[in-house]
Amino acid sequence: MTTHEETGTMTTPTAQNGQQTTGRGPVGTAPTSPAPVIPAPRDLYAEQQRDIERFEITIDQYLRGEIAEDVFRVMRLNNGVYGQRQGGTNQMIRIKFPAGTIVPEQFEMMAEIATEFSRGWGHITTRQNIQFHFVELSRIPEVLRRISRVGLTSREACGDTVRNVAACHLAGACPHEKLDVTPWAEAVFEHFVRNPLGQRLPRKFKVNFSGCSTDCGQAMFNDVGVVAVTRTRDDGSVESGFRVYIAGGLGATPHPALALEDFTSREDLLPTIEAALRVFDQTGNRENKLRARMKWLVDQLGIDEVRRRVIKVRHTLPASSSWPGGIPTAVSAAGDEPAGTAGEVTEVGHGVRVTLRSRDPYERWAEASVVRGTKDGLVSAVAYAQLGDITAAQFRGLAAIQRRFSADVRLSNRQNVVFRSVDPARLPELFEALAAIGMALPGAELARDVVSCPGADTCNIAVTQSRGLAKAIGDRLEEEGLAEVGGVRINISGCSNSCGQHHASDIGLFGAERRAHGRSLPGYQLLLGGHVGDEQIHFGQKTLRLPARNAPEGVARVVRRFAAERDAGxxxxxxxxxAGGTTALAADLRDLDHVPTPDEGPDFFVDYDEADPFTAEVSESECAT
Structure with missing residues (x-):
């Protein structure tokens, strides 16, 4: 990934002889027809520095009481900064990594931020960001300046904006891909960051890329999902392009993304995405944030009408004098050729059957964590980050390992770190290096790889401590020898809004308050059967509600039955x-719905990672749905 300093500088268009053009011809000549205006490349780094200066002034004014909270909140969120449930000046800052791409200098900067500004570690999100909590508001500008030095920004990582552009973690290194979508994700990021179109949308707007129909990039539940495809022309030649999906979303009411059209050419992709954004901006619900996402626009107008409007707007964009046109610079510079296929190809995607046959730690890691089969003979390997958490020491270790192996590295939407373009002969060396920093457990597509949002640890609207439950489930699976059962994904959210993507996993849970014996206690709704793949999404179905303290046993029972009863593949x-669907599984778990009295089971009334009795404390949402 190029750092933002390299993405272009503002220039003045010049004539072929070097004279500045005015649209009237050189001085002293008769007027001529205006020359076509070619938009100058943007200097994103300079824009970023001006942004930081403005934000620093605004923070000072806010802390002096000169700016109202609701006014300041918009600017704070647009700069990637959230408040925390602890209140005061504790802040969370979210740093964007388009397509999940990260380089050694950025890993080292994450270590610096974790040590000097946060609590010693950072958290990988399900949208390939890294976020830090408990950062003092007055210190945010310094964090922004430091990350800008290594080509990073938090701009529009939050708020009603175009969020981080996510992509498959294997993009450019996947034997199944039709195109390398990495430069396309970068191009979309560059086009929309600080773009006036995306500063005050009706609601947040998410764009995801996948290089093939396996959809590791999760195109099927986002506002715009882009899947690389091919089609055969009349002359028999094959054209690579995209299938664009729109209006998907999770949240309390999940919606599958719907195809805009069967095939979108490479030249039309960026104007198609902008057209979808413009239609959303012009007609989205600005009165009710709970019904303001793109999915609700389709509910209101119908998919056919939304398609018609998007295509109509797309037709007008190339005529604009400000439209760059053609293939984006990020794509033409980097190329988007697929990785190609050679030799034995590793199956990838949701539900891949992983079988660990060896007792040797390295062999078990390699069986679960390595993807093979690209034309260049190189491989990709997953470094497991439990709950997506990485300490400052691990950040530094990852930087050193990336340099040592000259690897291309990505963050994944399952909150892990992926080393790509690795010589397979050096895999044992890579395993030992990862083991030295505690990131060599086999985790990819295994039950132990539990995904969780931050939950009530820091989130204003979380009901429960989802991170605490995720750790408890992981511990229970380890104790019972179930942690390395393959082909099952577990996702947890601290509320119904699905930041932990509970709707899209085999086993999903979301936090909810329960009442028993006249008291509140933490509970979870269990969902089963969610799945993403083959350009389809099946949302998990509600099974039953469990007290938080019984949820680890409930998950263990389901994983145990799956491991014992499944057929080959x-x-x-x-x-x-x-097995009879959710009704049969609910019957098998019904005994876990029992809540003892506070005297018999006092821990049932205390959430994970808490010492005091549970109370459902929920503040105003800055982000949900």
Whole structure:
């Protein structure tokens, strides 16, 4: 990924002889027809420094009481800064990594931020960001300046903006891909960051890329999801392009993304995405934030009308004098050729059956964590980050390992770190290096790889401590020898808004308050059967509600049954259907719905990672839905 300092500088258009053009011809000549205006490349780094200066002034004014909270909140969120449930000047800052791409200098900067500004570690999100909590508001400008030195920004990582542009973690290194979508994600990021179009949208707007229909990039539940595809022309030649999906979303009411059209050319992709954004901006609901996402626009107008409007707007964009046109610079510079295929190809995607046959730690890691089969003979390997958390020491270790192996590295939407373009002969060396920093457990597509949002640890609207439950589930699976069961994904959210993507996993849980014996206690709704793949999404179905303290046992029972009963190569969803669906599983877990009295089971009334009795304390949302 190029750093933002390299993305262009503001220049004055000049004539071929070097004279400045005015649209009237050189001085002393008769007027001529205006020359076509070619938009000058943007200097994103200079824009960023001006942004930081303005934000620093605004923070000072806010802390002096000169700016109202609701006015300041908009600017704070647009700069990637959230408040925390602890209140005061504790802040969370979210740093964007387009397509999840990260380089050694950025890993080292993350270590610096973790040590000097936060609590010693950072957290990988399900949208390939890294966020830090408990950062003092007055120190945010210094954080922004430091990350800008290594080509990073937090701009529009939050708020009603175009969020981080996410992509498959194997993009450019996947044997199954039709195109390398990495430069396309970078181009979309560059086009929309600080773009006036995206500063005050009706609601947040998310764009995701996948290089093939396996959809590791999660195109099927975002506002715009882009899947690389091919089609055969009339003359028999093959054209690479995209299938664009729109209006997907999770939240309390999930919606699958719907195809805009069967095929979108490479030249039309960027104007198609901008057209979708413009239609959303012009017609989205600005009165009710709970019904303001793109998915609700389709509910209101119907998909056919939304398609018509998007295509109509797209037709007008190339005529604009400000439209760059053609293939984006980021794509033409880097190229988007797929990685190609050679030799034995590793299956990838949701529900991949992973079987660990060896007792040797390295062999088990390699069986679960390594993807093979690209034309260049190089491989990719997953470094497991439990709960997506990485300490300052691990950040530094990852930087050193990346340099040592000259690897291309990505953050994944399952909150792990992926080393790509690795010589397979050096895999044992890579394993030892990762083991030295505690990141060499086999985790990819195994039950132990539990995904969780931050939950009530820091989030204003979380009901429960989802991180605490995720750790408890992981511990229970380890104790029972179930942590390395393959082909099952577990995702947890601290509320119904699905930041932990509970709707899209085999086993999903979201936090909710329960009442028993006249008291509140933390509880979870269990969902089963969510799945993303083959350009489809199946949302998990509600099964039953459990007290938080019984949720680890409930998950362990489901994983145990799946491991014991599945047929060879059978997916979790296939097994669930054969086992009788959610009704049958709910009956098997019904005894776990029991809540003892506070005297018999006092821990049932205290959430994970808490010491005091549970109370459902929820503040105003800055982000949800």
């Amino acid at each position: 059978e997916s979790f969803r296939g097994w669930l259907d054969r």
